[in-house]
Amino acid sequence: MSEFDSFTGALRRRVAERPGHVAVRFCAGGGDERLTYAKLDLAARAVAAAVRTRTAPADRVLLSCAPGTAFLKGFLGCLYAGRVPVPVPPPGSHAPQTQRTAGIARDTGAELLLTDMAEVLSGDGFGASTVLSVQEALRADPAAWTPPLPERQQLAFLQYTSGSTSEPKGVMVHHGALAHNLALMRDSHGWHGGMTWCSWLPAYHDMGLIAMMLAPLYLGGTAVLMPATDVLKRPVSWLRLIDRCGAEISCAPNFAYELCARLGDEQIAGLDLSRWRYACNGAEPVDARTLARFAERFRSAGLKPSALLPGYGLAEATLYVSGTPVHEEPAVFRVDPAALEQGRLAEAGTNTVEVAASGVVRGLDVRIVDPVRLTETAPGVVGEVWIRGQSVAQGYWRRPEETAQTFGGTTAGGDGGFLRTGDLGAFHDGKLVITGRLKEIIIMHGRNLYPHDLEREAQALDPAFDGLPATVFAVRPPGRTDEEIVVTQEVRGRGVPAEDLQALARRARTALARRLGVTVAGLVLLRVGRTRRTTSGKIQRNLMRDLFLRGELEAWHEELDPTLHVGSARPLRTPAATGGARS
Template sequence: MPTDFVSHVRTQVAVYGDDRSYVYHREVGRELVAETVTYRQLDRDARALAVWLSTRPEAAHPVMLLYVDGIDFLRAFLGCLYAGVVAVPAPVPHDGRSMQRVATMFADADVRLVLTTSAVAEPLDSWIRESGLAAPVSVAATDTAALGHPDRWRLPVLDTGTLAFLQYTSGSTSEPKGVMVTHGNLLHNAAAITDAIGGDDTVTVAGWLPHFHDMGLIGMLLSPLYAGGNLAFMSPTAFLKRPVRWLQLIDRYRADMTLGPNFAYDLLARRIPDDQLAGLDLSSVRVALNGAEPIRPRTLDAVIDRLGPVGFRAGAFLTAYGMAEATLLATAGEVGCAPKYLDVDAAALERHELTPQAGGARLVGSGRPFGCDIRIVDPHTGREQPPGRVGEIWISGGSVAAGYWRRPGETAEKFHATLDGDGPYLRTGDLGVFDDGHLYVTGRLKDLLIVNGRNLYPQDVEEAVRDVHPALTGSAGVVFALDTGQHERLLVIHEVRTALIDDLTLPALARRIRVCVARAFDVPAPSVVLVDRRGVHRTTSGKVQRSSMRASFLRSRVDAVLHEEIDPAVQRLRTTTTVPA
């Protein structure tokens, strides 16, 4: 039994060689051009890069991978694994905020070498030199570099505890944390995923997910290789431009598995016209995994209704729950069975009680644990909750990562919890409850915002809003998410220093805020409420009170309102939501 991921990949290469492949669909103009790479070719490229990395002294530090396209990234990622080098997947920065986030990752991981392609190497090199990093950083284009001879590669000393890569959390642009994923974590979670989907070496996966996120990296890129299957994929941009391309990929390659966050399935239901569905056959889909963000019953129902006529079955949906700190997957539903819904008393849920009620608030089941032990714990007392009580989700098992890179205090707090002397457990920060063996995720302990599959911290958005205009700088603002029943939507409430607004109107200022947040964080434009000075609630120490402002908004009791730009779905919540006093 392999004790490192590289040895397992090498076994798969020996068994399947040129019989299994990854097909990447690269955008060329308006067309997608297929590029096919077999297991044997991936292995050869990885060995060549690993030999070259062994000559680079900078590779003694974690190496950052900044790639636009997934197939180029995969070659580099495997090369790092083959060399025993710690990889740091990251998005190519494209604006000031993303540049700041990646620069923070550089400093946190002490990166000295960046791998990329020639198409973006020069601008990256210029940006790095101008960013004022404390340590020198080299940029290398792996598509043009003179790599080593693959036959000179030798397997380094690796085992289950060897650090494979750092998966930086996407929540905070100001202080991202590197989750330390080991070779043992990768093997354990890939096995759990294969078990959860009922997969084997006949699996063909189709997808488009970002390669620098855990779901795209492990769920889409690495899982087929682990199982001995095939992958057909494209970039997130290619999907977002024309969502039907995802379905066309499934149809063309007769894929039996795909995966994505809830918002992507919602796009399928809303943005694909009838004429684009004509002629498609989705009957090959056995598993359509839905995870990474809150799963909406309306979205599941809408997709089943919309795609049912072209062969998509309700039992294909596989709802799941997981996180980077658990490598990826922790729970999943039952293959071939429609998603489980549970209608509950909303008021009881606010008291952390699970009370079934016909016509009540509808929860979606995230399935049973795979390869891990999950407990529901009172986050304040540290005691396990009785059945039917909501608490914090705690996870233990081989998929739980080694901790946060160079953050011993946060690692101890998050990864080393104990329950009646047993452990360690990972404290997820999520709230949930079990019913009939299935996990139902009910909310979040902290102010984390999850919109369109991305985790955002409100303070990051609030900071960006303050920089929009001098009339906002130095004033208080809050950002929170509201569940409209189909999506989570952001709401910004911000004070305005009217003396500094000059010739700009309040509606124009609100529009600037909406555009700024949408572009900076890749989310739908938020609703905006502009208020006069001191209109935002604060504690005695001066901290803003988000929960208090949220309650005031839902009761239509926000003080000193100057102007509003409210999404209709959000507006409806003000008349239908009951907020506890």
């Protein structure tokens, strides 16, 4: 195949055009490490030379680095070498993350582990012979490197999904899809090389990698990075860095904006966000109330409402699918909740629920398709989001059946080649509105109930729940054909008398059932931090349901319907048996 304008080709042009321009800054602990395009390129060529001596073309290279510049040196080095990088989280203190990384290593058959933490990882089941430290790789001779000429359909990297509804799968992103998606973001938003990006998102997160690291390098801009842990501990540190570096672009999931919207006046005093023009919010779906709270909270800091840009994307489409045009305020529609439960977006004047649009689609063929009939729906009618275009990935690594099912969508009329996203949405007023996940929707008495809507209702039930996550899922009691709703809600229960927690759970369960007009079979009060999330912050509802059924949730109190038997390994736990805080 003929050569095309790949990401690495574009990056090499930036190196030639502006070698002394700062490509990457990493800010942590008062430090500010800076790499110019020339220095980053030199490092990437050295890593490429080292990687080539240890691997063959198209070999997979597991890439696990602590926050810093080592990841980009390793990732670019793999691309420069014509190898396939596989970003994974660094080993953490909790077992699920370590197990996830080890599982990815087995799934990829990675021939090499490239890391800046070799002394830690050498004992984690990878074997010392498979480990190469980034520092050692940087000692290789960059002059020994020769540039590869990647072809459009050649595999660029494996991006493992977050696993919010199933186990992680390796999305095969080819060079053509990466270049197309980066150009799509550039053209849709008007991004250019004179801009500064600022991000705390992990490098193994698709938004963090592609939108916040590769996009600025593709365009010749500057990426300013910081550790995610800093933001989770002190959310305002993200905004302070945006202010300090004058960043125009910073993207994050909805939950990060919600955290910041709750900051106090003293924390945000003196903050200047007037230069932040692209506050991209990517979630399924974006919470309209979060947009309003964030805009109001930082109005005094100079943030314009038009800077808030809801968008939609997924790893299977490389990243970006739709986004809100800059200079336009987010589109928020007031729709009839009863109509929404029947799968329609119908605007109404009273008794409404607000839904935020995820912008407009450009450069991709996006359809809304009835997931059962496989027919395209009318505007305003909810269906599954199907995508076709050059940004769509090749499929899942070593999963031919799932690749065929997900990437081979064909309508009833025979129109094929679509990615079936599993996301539900509709076009309304020319804009894409995401309403939920197909696998997570709860159908009760002919009503389509979306877990995220129910979770927001739960969080608003009592001041004790404010700012803490809820999870909603459905379970099927033994011997029953219908499902029941269970809600878990984090609460600060330390030092609270057992009878108060019992009363809180009972009161919240009754109030939620009254609000929803359906029976809530169980409400579980969890300790803070016990809600399971993916690496990108999405709630793992299916995992939470499994933990509930196995009786493995760490709860302060459970208020359960007597018919709700959970976990064959434990007896039915009624309020009388479970009342009180548990350590």
